[in-house]
Amino acid sequence: MTVAFPENIFLVGLMGAGKSTVGRILARRLSKRFVDTDHEIEKRNGVTIPVIFEIEGEEGFRRREQELLADLAQEQGLVLSTGGGIVLKSENREVLRNHGFVVYLNARPELLADRTKHDRSRPLLNVEDPLTRLRELHAVRDPLYREVAHAVVETGRGAPQQVVQAILAEISLIDR
Numbered sequence: 527m528t529v530a531f532p533e534n535i536f537l538v539g540l541m542g543a544g545k546s547t548v549g550r551i552l553a554r555r556l557s558k559r560f561v562d563t564d565h566e567i568e569k570r571n572g573v574t575i576p577v578i579f580e581i582e583g584e585e586g587f588r589r590r591e592q593e594l595l596a597d598l599a600q601e602q603g604l605v606l607s608t609g610g611g612i613v614l615k616s617e618n619r620e621v622l623r624n625h626g627f628v629v630y631l632n633a634r635p636e637l638l639a640d641r642t643k644h645d646r647s648r649p650l651l652n653v654e655d656p657l658t659r660l661r662e663l664h665a666v667r668d669p670l671y672r673e674v675a676h677a678v679v680e681t682g683r684g685a686p687q688q689v690v691q692a693i694l695a696e697i698s699l700i701d702r
């Protein structure tokens with residue numbers, strides 16, 4: 527059976543999994559357009575994510591995120607790095623699953639805490655104990671990422687280039 531090479535590739539996973547870093551490299555390798563939902567929300571609204579959280583709360587941010595995803599899913603040929611919480615809405619999970627090849631980038635909370643410790647741009651991690659927060663988020667969201675994913679790639683063992691190789695290997699496993 528011949529199936530088209532996936533037009534859109536969607537990267538999901540927790541903060542620090544490497545969605546933005548890996549997505550950019552992957553897009554270049556595949557000559558696809560790279561979009562990062564977090565950056566796109568900041569660009570469209572002219573304010574940073576922490577400011578959106580401050581003014582509208584997480585709920586306002588989630589609404590903007592959902593609207594953006596619905597828009598972007600109409601496009602073809604994207605590598606889309608998503609925000610870590612995009613899978614919380616079932617509508618988003620359905621859109622992701624039906625409009626592209628979804629890759630869950632997974633890593634242990636300890637590693638995610640280490641990778642995000644110097645960056646204050648993630649409001650959900652601006653707490654006294656980010657590791658405990660990441661463990662809680664991992665427990666809640668890991669099943670949601672797995673529900674939506676066509677492939678799961680562990681990001682704890684290699685550099686971003688190696689994660690890209692692992693994603694390319696998963697894509698080439700698609701029956702085509």
Ligand SMILES: Nc1ncnc2c1ncn2[C@@H]1O[C@H](COP(=O)(O)OP(=O)(O)OP(=O)(O)O)[C@@H](O)[C@H]1O
Nearest residue numbers: 540541542543544545546547609610641684685686
């Ligand atoms: N495979 C990797 N090996 C080592 N460091 C990595 C790897 N992937 C990402 N990093 C580093 O981890 C940090 C977080 O990566 P990145 O911003 O890409 O995560 P993210 O999944 O996009 O997070 P968020 O959901 O908050 O947007 C960056 O400093 C990046 O350089």
Ligand SMILES: O=C(O)C1=C[C@@H](O)[C@@H](O)[C@H](O)C1
Nearest residue numbers: 541564575609610611648649
């Ligand atoms: O995991 C999350 O809920 C978030 C992750 C980031 O990518 C941003 O989308 C925002 O900081 C929320």
Ligand SMILES: [Mg+2]
Nearest residue numbers: 545546564607
């Ligand atoms: Mg990112």
